[in-house]
Amino acid sequence: MNPTAGLLAVLLVAISTALLGIVGVRAARTTSDFYVASRTVSPWWNASAISGEYLSAASFLGVAGLILAYGADMLWFGVGYTAGYLLLLVLVAAPLRRSGAYTLPDFAELRLESQVLRKVASAGVVTIGWLYLLPQLHAAGITLRTITGTPAWVGPVAVAAVVLVSVLAGGMRAITFVQAFQYWLKVTAIAIPAIVLVLVWRADGSPEITSEGPATFTETTTVEVAAPVELEVAEPLLVHAEGTLDGDAVSGEVTLPAGGVQVGTGTELTFAEDAPVPHAQGLRAVDGPGWTYPMSSGTPYALYTTYSLIIALFLGTMGLPHVLVRFYTNPDGRAARRTTVTVLAMLGVFYLFPTIYGGLGRLYAPELLLTGRTEAVVLLLPSAMLGAGSTAGQVLTVLVTAGAFAAFLSTASGLTVSVAGVLSQDVLNRRISSPVTAFRVGTVLALLVPTLLALGGLDLAIADVVGLAFAVAASTFCPLLLLGIWWRRLTDAGAMAGLVVGGGAATAAVGATIMLGSSTGLPGALLAQPAAWTVPLAFITMVVVSLLTPGRRPRGLWRTMVRLHTPEDVPLDRGPWDPERRFRR
Amino acid sequence: MSPELLAAIASLVAVLAVAAVLWRELRPRVLLGPAEHRSTYRILHRITLASPPLRAGLAPGASRAVKHLHALTGSAALALADSERLLAWSGAGESHQHHVPTGEQVSETRVLGPDLVACREDSCPLRYAVTAPLTTSDLQVGAVTAYATGAPPAGLVRAVEEIADFISGQLDLAELESSRAELAEADLRALRAQISPHFIYNSLGAIASYIRTDPEHARELLLEFADFTRYSFRRHGEFTTLAEELKSIEHYLTLEQARFAGRLRVTLRIAPEVLGVVVPFLCLQPLVENAVQHGLEGQPRGGQITIVAEDVGNEAHLSIEDDGAGMDPQTLRHQLGGAPGDRVGLANVDERLRATFGEEYGLVVETAVGAGSKVSLRVPKFHPGVHVA
Numbered sequence: 022m023n024p025t026a027g028l029l030a031v032l033l034v035a036i037s038t039a040l041l042g043i044v045g046v047r048a049a050r051t052t053s054d055f056y057v058a059s060r061t062v063s064p065w066w067n068a069s070a071i072s073g074e075y076l077s078a079a080s081f082l083g084v085a086g087l088i089l090a091y092g093a094d095m096l097w098f099g100v101g102y103t104a105g106y107l108l109l110l111v112l113v114a115a116p117l118r119r120s121g122a123y124t125l126p127d128f129a130e131l132r133l134e135s136q137v138l139r140k141v142a143s144a145g146v147v148t149i150g151w152l153y154l155l156p157q158l159h160a161a162g163i164t165l166r167t168i169t170g171t172p173a174w175v176g177p178v179a180v181a182a183v184v185l186v187s188v189l190a191g192g193m194r195a196i197t198f199v200q201a202f203q204y205w206l207k208v209t210a211i212a213i214p215a216i217v218l219v220l221v222w223r224a225d226g227s228p229e230i231t232s233e234g235p236a237t238f239t240e241t242t243t244v245e246v247a248a249p250v251e252l253e254v255a256e257p258l259l260v261h262a263e264g265t266l267d268g269d270a271v272s273g274e275v276t277l278p279a280g281g282v283q284v285g286t287g288t289e290l291t292f293a294e295d296a297p298v299p300h301a302q303g304l305r306a307v308d309g310p311g312w313t314y315p316m317s318s319g320t321p322y323a324l325y326t327t328y329s330l331i332i333a334l335f336l337g338t339m340g341l342p343h344v345l346v347r348f349y350t351n352p353d354g355r356a357a358r359r360t361t362v363t364v365l366a367m368l369g370v371f372y373l374f375p376t377i378y379g380g381l382g383r384l385y386a387p388e389l390l391l392t393g394r395t396e397a398v399v400l401l402l403p404s405a406m407l408g409a410g411s412t413a414g415q416v417l418t419v420l421v422t423a424g425a426f427a428a429f430l431s432t433a434s435g436l437t438v439s440v441a442g443v444l445s446q447d448v449l450n451r452r453i454s455s456p457v458t459a460f461r462v463g464t465v466l467a468l469l470v471p472t473l474l475a476l477g478g479l480d481l482a483i484a485d486v487v488g489l490a491f492a493v494a495a496s497t498f499c500p501l502l503l504l505g506i507w508w509r510r511l512t513d514a515g516a517m518a519g520l521v522v523g524g525g526a527a528t529a530a531v532g533a534t535i536m537l538g539s540s541t542g543l544p545g546a547l548l549a550q551p552a553a554w555t556v557p558l559a560f561i562t563m564v565v566v567s568l569l570t571p572g573r574r575p576r577g578l579w580r581t582m583v584r585l586h587t588p589e590d591v592p593l594d595r596g597p598w599d600p601e602r603r604f605r606r
Numbered sequence: 607m608s609p610e611l612l613a614a615i616a617s618l619v620a621v622l623a624v625a626a627v628l629w630r631e632l633r634p635r636v637l638l639g640p641a642e643h644r645s646t647y648r649i650l651h652r653i654t655l656a657s658p659p660l661r662a663g664l665a666p667g668a669s670r671a672v673k674h675l676h677a678l679t680g681s682a683a684l685a686l687a688d689s690e691r692l693l694a695w696s697g698a699g700e701s702h703q704h705h706v707p708t709g710e711q712v713s714e715t716r717v718l719g720p721d722l723v724a725c726r727e728d729s730c731p732l733r734y735a736v737t738a739p740l741t742t743s744d745l746q747v748g749a750v751t752a753y754a755t756g757a758p759p760a761g762l763v764r765a766v767e768e769i770a771d772f773i774s775g776q777l778d779l780a781e782l783e784s785s786r787a788e789l790a791e792a793d794l795r796a797l798r799a800q801i802s803p804h805f806i807y808n809s810l811g812a813i814a815s816y817i818r819t820d821p822e823h824a825r826e827l828l829l830e831f832a833d834f835t836r837y838s839f840r841r842h843g844e845f846t847t848l849a850e851e852l853k854s855i856e857h858y859l860t861l862e863q864a865r866f867a868g869r870l871r872v873t874l875r876i877a878p879e880v881l882g883v884v885v886p887f888l889c890l891q892p893l894v895e896n897a898v899q900h901g902l903e904g905q906p907r908g909g910q911i912t913i914v915a916e917d918v919g920n921e922a923h924l925s926i927e928d929d930g931a932g933m934d935p936q937t938l939r940h941q942l943g944g945a946p947g948d949r950v951g952l953a954n955v956d957e958r959l960r961a962t963f964g965e966e967y968g969l970v971v972e973t974a975v976g977a978g979s980k981v982s983l984r985v986p987k988f989h990p991g992v993h994v995a
Contacts, residue, residue, distance in 0.1 A: 062878040062879075121884065123920060124920065124988065127988040151620070196877075196879065197877075349879070349882050349987070350878055350881075351882075438919060442920040443920075445920070454966070456921065460918065460919045460920075463919075469619070470619055470623075474617075
């Protein structure tokens with residue numbers, strides 16, 4: 022792959038985003054477009070913006086990689102990311118828009134009238150934001166390394182820098198238009214290459230994707246191992262190797278023994294045609310026809326893991342800090358609902374394509390199973406199928422690279438703005454008197470921690486870390502929102518206990534998985550996919566503690582509930598109740 | 607740097623951030639030092655807890671304060687009454703609740719003996735009481751009464767007096783706050799009433815000038831005028847959305863443009879994200895009016911007005927800029943400080959913004975003679991209690 026073309030794609034996206042940010046602000050300055058009504062954002066634009074912000078690195082790269090390795094089970098990611106919006110639409114969107122609460126801490130303060138709870142909710146938002154930023158930056162590292170061969174640290178630093186500059190320079194002020202543009206860029210960037218690749222596959226005689234046995238090399242293939250990897254070899258396999266195997270320098274024909282083989286950096290392995298692809302250690306990839314069946318991966322507790330993933334994705338969406346904010350761009354609740362339906366359609370269309378990459382990747386880029394970098398399949402497939410030197414291959418590679426970069430930028434900037442807002446409002450405001458400075462410091466902090474973590478080489482699958490972020494969100498803010506909106510007996514003590522217990526359990530599980538690596542057996546499954554037990558735990562804690570503390574129900578309970586649940590156009594005295602007046606000056 | 611080291615540093619930063627927040631929240635509860643500091647802290651903390659409920663005035667919510675004040679006196683029971691009836695009781699002997707001294711009956715601190723206090727129930731231990739009046743602005747508005755089983759020591763009498771003084775102080779603050787709110791409301795009414803005299807006169811004059819030459823345009827202007835007045839004179843609600851406020855400005859500027867006959871150029875740069883933000887009613891219109899009347903009126907070339915609304919994190923930043931006459935910053939400072947002048951609209955908006963969102967949310971004016979002027983304000987997207995009615 023030509024590094025210049027890759028860099029060009031990255032620069033193109035960064036510059037066009039910045040330009041659009043500036044032009045979008047400058048647009049419509051003439052007196053002819055004077056009318057305010059013409060400035061409201063139509064549901065269509067708004068839905069594009071929401072989808073643009075939501076489709077992250079996990080969606081663009083991670084899902085295809087997971088499907089490549091693990092098959093049908095991983096379709097749940099696409100389904101779950103989309104279905105989360107359905108729950109958001111049905112249960113949360115309208116009441117939350119009526120509440121006027123702008124962030125999750127705002128909602129906690131408004132509904133339960135507690136400053137301490139607000140602080141706890143802020144801590145939750147920051148944790149989830151960091152956890153969700155980490156895989157975006159990590160994916161940027163993978164992309165730049167794959168496309169341009171730069172060291173792994175360049176990607177995270179580059180994305181963090183671009184986001185930092187654009188947020189600080191105010192480039193995100195036309196954020197709706199920028200994000201809407203990014204959605205269409207991403208759809209184009211993933212759809213056009215996918216269609217071309219399917220046509221190539223047809224021209225190739227439509228070879229069977231799920232042949233018997235493990236994935237095989239379709240032609241003589243040389244794989245250069247960029248990072249040390251331990252291979253699992255099923256049967257002794259004759260390869261041509263240049264480099265280090267199990268610590269010994271080798272050059273020439275060698276037989277890889279069955280079992281584990283340690284391959285050193287820079288080693289080149291050449292496999293013959295039809296040789297089975299050895300898998301990277303820990304990548305319990307699925308082979309043969311089982312690839313197309315659910316729960317055939319042979320991982321223990323697959324049923325539990327699948328359901329836990331579903332719960333995390335379905336319930337976690339509403340707890341992501343950057344998701345709720347966009348709903349306020351809708352002029353009213355009706356527009357909010359139409360927007361959400363359009364979002365569902367737009368996300369649904371997008372998630373058709375990663376599946377195609379995952380399937381074709383088994384045929385044309387099986388060496389990714391060897392290096393374990395399955396996330397790169399979307400980036401590598403065009404040149405693998407069309408030939409690295411061909412113009413078509415290069416153009417399509419540039420396109421997917423641009424799409425991937427758009428994915429990191431849009432999600433990362435949305436998250437950064439949300440986290441920075443919470444940090445500046447709830448943590449820094451007492452130390453830094455100027456709100457503008459506080460927001461800037463917040464922006465730097467919001468990016469610094471995940472960048473350091475990404476540079477720290479936490480090497481986890483993108484979609485896995487995202488799944489963990491969703492699990493924490495589902496175990497904290499989902500119960501807070503659902504019970505807060507639909508259950509009037511919730512008290513601040515109950516909400517706090519639920520947030521601490523649910524969030525604590527999920528964070529501990531996430532932390533254990535990230536720090537110690539995934540372990541095996543039931544504890545491993547429980548830690549790797551905690552949502553199925555942490556979400557009920559959080560709900561139960563909130564309910565039980567709330568019932569035990571009936572005296573702590575907020576004073577403005579009924580007023581708040583009326584405001585949350587009465588449609589905006591019903592003429593109604595919503596009252597002068599101001600729960601926090603007593604805290605003011 | 608090795609990956610492990612970076613990971614360790616990053617985790618350390620995250621842990622330190624969380625620890626710093628926890629430390630800030632928990633420090634006063636953990637670190638109290640020697641015994642005298644502890645008791646000072648406990649007393650002050652009780653008082654801190656008792657203050658907010660009282661700040662809402664003499665209302666049933668005051669029971670939360672009475673609990674803490676009761677703990678401070680160490681008496682058997684403590685009662686709080688307004689001028690007519692009991693509001694809150696903390697402690698033993700609930701049967702006494704029906705004849706607690708009220709504000710009407712208590713004019714000075716008194717010790718009540720068993721002849722006045724003892725009740726028929728044998729089990730009731732209360733025999734004595736100390737009662738003290740609560741006053742705001744020299745009016746007796748209530749009474750606080752501490753009950754004791756034996757003759758009250760002098761210390762208790764003094765303590766009850768102090769507590770009555772403390773409550774009175776809080777009630778003064780409550781009154782101050784509510785009068786501040788009333789004042790803001792009165793300001794708003796005043797603003798509504800005084801927006802218009804010369805604007806109405808000028809607009810009607812401009813419309814009249816079109817009636818012969820361009821009746822259709824005159825009709826449109828008259829409808830704009832109707833819409834503008836309906837919004838400005840509406841009765842309910844202290845708050846509105848930015849979109850509504852901008853629509854009103856649109857009507858206003860259409861009318862002014864008719865008067866300036868094309869010499870008034872307007873540029874709007876509004877981020878659609880902030881159209882739904884809740885702002886105080888009539889917080890922008892006076893600023894635009896100020897720019898037109900003081901900045902551009904009398905400029906032969908007319909001028910340019912730029913209205914900008916930007917989306918910045920959790921806030922919306924608004925600004926109104928004109929390239930007209932400008933003014934001396936020193937004079938403006940005096941006028942905003944309350945000195946008489948014709949910039950009442952500006953001072954009024956400034957006052958209401960501060961009263962609504964807090965002191966740091968006042969207007970920022972950049973101006974100099976001959977250099978035009980720019981008025982900026984910030985509005986938080988969410989503020990408790992601020993919502994369109």
